[in-house]
Amino acid sequence: MSQTATMSGSAPTTTPTAGTEPRGPRPKPFFTPKKIMLYATLVFFSLYFLFPLYVMVVTSFKTMPEIRFGNIFALPNQITLDAWFKAWTSACTGLTCEGLSPGFWNSVKITIPSTVVSIFIAAVNGYALVNWRFKGSEIFFSILIFGSFIPYQVFLYPLVMITRELGIFGSLQAVIIVHTIFGMPILTLLFRNYFASLPVELFKAARVDGAGFWRIFFEIMLPMSLPIFVVALILQVTGIWNDFLFGVVFAGTQNLPMTVQLNNIVNSAQGSPEYNVNMAATVLTGLVPLIIYFVSGKLFVRGVAAGAVKG
């Protein structure tokens, strides 16, 4: 059908004669000074970001004599897992010398229930704020968001008093409650914005069909909110796993999370420091959030940017 396309207009045209005239795409040399600068800068910053990870991992596989020789860049002469075993099973965290493993399990015991409870409460809350608004609900929400910027130190002591009165200070319940409280602003915002983006006709149709608060939540809203749940999950698991302050204040000596134990291994160690054990312990503590980060990829980016950009 291309013959129709060549039907020329009424205006006669001057035909270009030179064969070397520009034709086709603009010539684009692969190496321009601009491009070299661009990639050089990106590579420079990448090295800055990667360097600590490299040092951390390499050091953890070395022996102490090799470390004392003093080249943090060098690959280990011989890879040894001794430091890793010691960090996991027998490094001293202050009074006891059981390694990081108890801290790991404490962190698991804190993270799982805290994540589940905080996400569930925030999801229901966000749903109520969008579809079941009542007088004053928006004021409460505004204070909630505003309160999230207040330094935790302001609430710390009164919360200690409250949990002590309730008889749960220094227990897992206390940490779970605290994480639920301080996760609520960002998670509620996340769910509120998400539910508000769903078509309101869906909710109205369900109301007309006679469904109530919980039935609509569980049968209509939840099945549609999988992506936002994943985002919230990533946000909470990494956030709670990485927490230090609440763990050290509220968990009690029996339940200290991994971050606190790690800090104790490195910073309150007696005798000569074992840097390979320290770095192995550090890698171990960073492993859970790193795995989540690398597996979740773009969702993690969405998670960290979600509340922020829309907020």
Added chain:
Amino acid sequence: MADTAVHTREGAEQAARPSLLNRIFLHNLSGKIAAIPMMATVLIVFIGCTVWTIYFSFTNSRLLPTGKFVGFDQYERLFATSRWNVSVTNLVTYGVFSLVFTLGIGFLLAVLMDQKIRFESAFRTIMLYPFALSFIVTGLVWQWIMNPTLGLQGTMRNLGWESFTFDWIANPRMVLFALLIAGLWQGVGFCMVLMLAGLRGVDEEIWKAARVDGIPTWRTYVSVVLPMMRGVLVTAVVLIGSGIVRLYDLVVALTNGGPGISSEVPAKYVYNYMFGGGNIGQGLAAATMMLVTVLIIMVPWAYLEFGGRGRR
């Protein structure tokens, strides 16, 4: 605030003129029950605890919050304590540098990432992964890298560069910049992601229009795109700022306030007095000062953002 909720069945089954009590408690009952955790958090924690902290900061409580009312005594003592004054100075210095560099480098990296580069997702992964880590992990890694004898400095000297000096962590005048290097390492990637989202949110036709107008790329970024990103910039400043005020874990892990008290910060001061020093009144006064600082930053912002025109 309009009650826009669809009338609930509970509401519909009320008598024609429900009593005031019914209107407050029974109307939209499920919604209210669902919001109980939020209301409790707001009333008990965000309002109640704040008031409690402010009130007891005016007492001479030591081991238990039972002291007598002593007016501004705790605050006078606070500002007479060199450790507090160093903490505040440190926070301001660190805060200014951190804010400027995080925003500056974050924006620069976002612009570079926006140039249709190859391996974009690899670069993003590399820049953002530190953000997934705990401040404790970040602090300990950098503590090791900055170890004067066995870290970067020792390595360079062993390799023959005798004058190489990177002992900031042990140098009272430079220790804040050691904190800054670690803090930037963790936070810049996040700022970059925020900014990149902002850049990508700019209508593509704006870019086309600027090209037709013959505006150079850098000029378009500065004169057109950056002003359009006001919302993202404000968000970034607020998030970075509230992170700075909370600065605690990183200091504990990297320097533990040392050498001496040269890298102390307010959050650490509060913690140490409350749970270590047995001087609750003093810790609460310091916490209240942190609150006041945040309010001084937040209230004008909230007014500009939501005041005047009403919320949204």
Added chain:
Amino acid sequence: MQASVSIKDLSLNFGHVKVLEHLDLDIAQGEFIVLLGPSGCGKSTLLNCIAGLLDVSDGQIFINGKNVTWEEPKDRGIGMVFQSYALYPQMSVERNLSFGLRVSGMPKAEIDQRVKRAAEILQIEPLLQRKPANLSGGQRQRVAIGRALVRDVDVFLFDEPLSNLDAKLRSDLRVEIKRLHQRLKNTMIYVTHDQIEALTLADRIAIMKNGVIQQLADPHTIYNKPVNLYVAGFIGSPSMNFVEGTLNGDTFTSNDGTAMPVGAYEYIAAPTGETKVVLGIRPEHIFVGDAAADMPFKTEVEIEIVEPMGSETLAWTKIAGLPMTFRCSADIDINAGDKITVGFDIARGSLFDAGTEARL
């Protein structure tokens, strides 16, 4: 006289997807060309290539006789108006208009004079100090046109400029653009998917499909002598009625056996022997009442649905066993269920080869 814009053998691929294929187009000085087609037909892509916003894969583009294939957009002598207006939101209208000129280092007096002229032509003088956020959609689009105007160029490119406006404003601004063209006499290339805009504005319309120009002609020719089945179906609302059948000499026989005389139909090339064809008749070329009596072909039909449109009435019926629509004056009283006589003249319609879909 040389062509204002001339496109030679232009191709564009995104990876393996061919968006434009060996496209040629010559546009005369001062001509108003509309690129019309459904979304994804390549019309906006073509415009972006002319503007220099997209790199072509092959071929050349000439503007005012100069090969601009490798030139930057600002050096091509074009101004462009976008669907989303693309105004710089933080700048006042005046600064929006003058930004490009200021960056290029033009003397201030000249800038002021150009901005003043553009503002006067578009009647946006009272708005000069306002920010785009405080303008209505129509006002924004005027400012966007103004930004092209101050560049003092010969070729204006419009990329669906009215698509974000409501129907009333759209028809107002349409007239305004036409007036602007009459006053400035610039070459204008205008992309739209709205056939009314195309028919009302264009000197010539280029109808595109899958990256190929199907027909390039004035609106009257496009409407009355569509070059193939695609163009015939795309232009016109309600669309043309189609009847499949066979052509043998002077008689068209529909598939259900109804024979109709072809009459004075003007063939491009008359087929010989028996040919499978598709007959196309526009709804307004089917007549009722007295007018039907004069037609070469008439038949009695039953009215199924009547849609009064105010100025006219649209009726649905069946001819030769196929659904058909026809238009008649609103004064004629017809109702669903009526049996009336309708007639038409194939000479006013179009015949297409059923195989190649090309006009006969």
